[in-house]
Amino acid sequence: MVKVKILVADDLESIRNVFDIILKRNKQDVLFKTKNAQETLEVAKKEQPNIVFLDIKLPDKDGTEIIPELKNYADHIIVITGHASVQNAVNTLKMGIYDYLEKPFEAQKIELIIKNIRNEMELLKKIGQLEEESLELIGDNPKIEKIRLNIPKIAQSDATVLIQGENGTGKEIVARLIYKYSKTKGPFIVLNCAALPDNLIESELFGYKKGAFTGADHDKIGKLERADNGVLFLDEIGDMSVNTQAKLLRVLQFKTFSPLGGNEEKRVNVRFITATNKDLKKELHMENFRQDLFYRINEIPVFLPPLRERKKDILKLLHYFKRTFYNENLFSFSRDAEETLIQYDFPGNIRELKNFIKRLIAISNAKTIDNEILLEIIPEIKDKNTLEKKDEIPKIRPVNYSEFMDTMERDFLTEALDKNDWNISKTAIAIKMQRSNLYKKMKKYNLTKNDTN
């Protein structure tokens, strides 16, 4: 059983003591008790509890006032309330709390809440483990297939690789797969350049000697050195400052570096794989990225397409994640739920899809996820889809054959014109139609460029 960290915040001793009784039964769990709002925030910040049982009336403050901050430290908040303030509690539900308890309550009610949260934690832990074990690039899209086929070849060379793609498109998976298929004996080390300020990137990358700067009270080995004979994966390299880029360039040119505050030159044999969600060509033009470094890191370019450009893979990935996280038969999707997912744009790409599945597994017990359940558990799909529907021009179904032919012709011509940037001559040649004839048809159907935008 996983350990659950519980914090009970209530000024009434009798309430706090109820939790002692429960905790006696689950010895692995940990209990913290606080009596006011300030103390609650302090303990929560330090201990990062899984559950907080929060009295809505604390002596120094209204409990609801601290919910927004508390949410940063605790996974779940359960509000404890007196009968009179039930409406208030219902309002707090809208602030994203897990549940509320009305005083007086039975110990069993608390036990049930803890049990449910424990089950959810266990499930997520299991999912986390399964996730680590699965390293596969799923998808039938030709671009993905080509990348998958090329990975073993790329792995055999020691050329630098630059992986470009939007958030969540699988850049890190590709990097790890290249490492997996390579013959390198050293480790795979990751440095995320977006998460750190300049000086920290450099100390992480090169390491430092004791006394190099205030606070450097011991020698530290940098990631470059740790990646010796292996792979250094520089994630979000597009976010690296031009200054640090110059230092990195030297390493790529001379295969040597010095730790900060040291003057010995160290030699390393590291393969560089880099990734970014920025368009580096654009960054070059804006002089945010050094051209010389770009050519050094871009010996083999890999572009990962966004999920919305390979909608056919949505179902494939959906079933793959279901299988990896759980027994395939646990639940299935109804046709309309699948259709809703296919319609969705997935701005967060595959990571977003994966998180949807995790959420569904954690929250729903249904055997079949239909549209209603899907939209309830993942409301962002609905928000997005209704937004899109508003803009959609309603399609009128043709009532006779001639109207049907007209609709077909109109759609065909619009698409052809679109493809040829609305250049009439070019379009006419492409679809083998007389220019004058095309022009007539455009008039007939009232086709202008703005129509389709």
Ligand SMILES: Nc1ncnc2c1ncn2[C@@H]1O[C@H](COP(=O)(O)OP(=O)(O)OP(=O)(O)O)[C@@H](O)[C@H]1O
């Ligand atoms: N083709 C795929 N097949 C299976 N899983 C995938 C695929 N692409 C991405 N994933 C999964 O989606 C998640 C996001 O992938 P990854 O971390 O590689 O993306 P990323 O491009 O590095 O994203 P970010 O830019 O946000 O760092 C990961 O959990 C990964 O396992």
Ligand SMILES: [Mg+2]
């Ligand atoms: Mg990444």
